[in-house]
Amino acid sequence: MEKRPYHHGDLRAALLARAGQTLRERGAGALSLRELARDLGVSPGAPRRHFATKQALLDALALDGFERLVEATAAAQSSAGRPFPERLDAMARAYVGFSLSDPALVGLMFSAKHSPEASQGLREAALRWVDQGLALIRDGQSRGEVREGPPDRVALTVLAPLHGYTGLASSGVPLPQTPDQGLDDVIAAIARACAPA
Amino acid sequence: MEKRPYHHGDLRAALLARAGQTLRERGAGALSLRELARDLGVSPGAPRRHFATKQALLDALALDGFERLVEATAAAQSSAGRPFPERLDAMARAYVGFSLSDPALVGLMFSAKHSPEASQGLREAALRWVDQGLALIRDGQSRGEVREGPPDRVALTVLAPLHGYTGLASSGVPLPQTPDQGLDDVIAAIARACAPA
DNA sequence: ACCTGAACACCGTTCAAGT
DNA sequence: ACCTGAACACCGTTCAAGT
Secondary structure, eight states: OOSOOSSOSSHHHHHHHHHHHHHHHHOGGGOOHHHHHHHHTOOTTGGGGTOSSHHHHHHHHHHHHHHHHHHHHHHHHTOTTSOHHHHHHHHHHHHHHHHHHSHHHHHHHTTSOOSSSOOHHHHHHHHHHHHHHHHHHHHHHHTTOSOOSOHHHHHHHHHHHHHHHHHHHHHTOOOSSOHHHHHHHHHHHHHHHHSOO | OOSOOSSOSSHHHHHHHHHHHHHHHHOGGGOOHHHHHHHHTOOTTGGGGTOSSHHHHHHHHHHHHHHHHHHHHHHHHTOTTSOHHHHHHHHHHHHHHHHHHSHHHHHHHTTSOOSSSOOHHHHHHHHHHHHHHHHHHHHHHHTTOSOOSOHHHHHHHHHHHHHHHHHHHHHTOOOSSOHHHHHHHHHHHHHHHHSOO
């Protein structure tokens, strides 16, 4: 950190990395563009070249989060050819593990306005996450291990419990049991609800 | 609003009411103590008498939210003596209706740090909400309409899907089906998972 | 007890100017 | 193309002083 050249080199990547670290360690409220710039040794206006606004930086963090989430659950998903309960379990633990390891990021990913003029890439990345749930259901249905019905509707009954479990667990709501046991119960409940009639 | 007396009268209640409105209409990011003070015609330092910090105001909003949520679901819960699926349906729709009518408030309620030195009242109010879920399960079990097991563990398999559904629905994640249909599916899945073995 | 009004140390954003 | 450095209009918070 001796003598810094005029150009930072890769300020954009440095901003994203540092912001992601701050988000994970100190929460969304602690994110400040000026502090980021100070820490990286650039002027307060420098980030603007790479992120027109603070929201643009947050969107980029959320996008990266979805991409890493899809990557993590795809690894679990890769156990193709295995029975549905096994794949569900792997996918669920991958998702919950990701979420609990970086709750503020997940909060950002799912609080971003995916609706109006939000980043196109962000919506697409979120869609790829949903698609993984769809693939899991379709595979289970094709094996006769998951009840019939439109895959998107069945997938919602898988994603909602998992998303809700992580939300409750990381919110600190005083749930009267241990988190690990809770996840076992939630996964088992999903499996029962998905079982063929 | 002609000539305002030196004392506001009930600044605390006015701050809470206005903050709640701003939260619902413009989101958490639009909440500013100074703007609140301006709108109510008091000086920037005035809110401090009633809320030592902005976080204290947010905690008070979350507390009020939990109390109104418990009130709303208690009304649905009041259909005592009715079969479990019916009570589950009423409670679920009350919760989801509340959440989707004020998503930013629910975000605040479940993002507050319920863990460390957070407001004691807030933790207790959240606990009363969980207790409603427990009561629903215990009642269903006593009627033989809900599978056996520790009520707190079964209750989590009810609350998690509902909480997750509202989180996904209000986040704007591009789910491929209509919200209403989705809620029907989620409730049905919960009922299947709760059914006796 | 409750509020004013000024101060302090921060923000995000903008933009001429530098390299 | 990328960044500086100063400016602008905001913040939350603090605190003497007023009523």
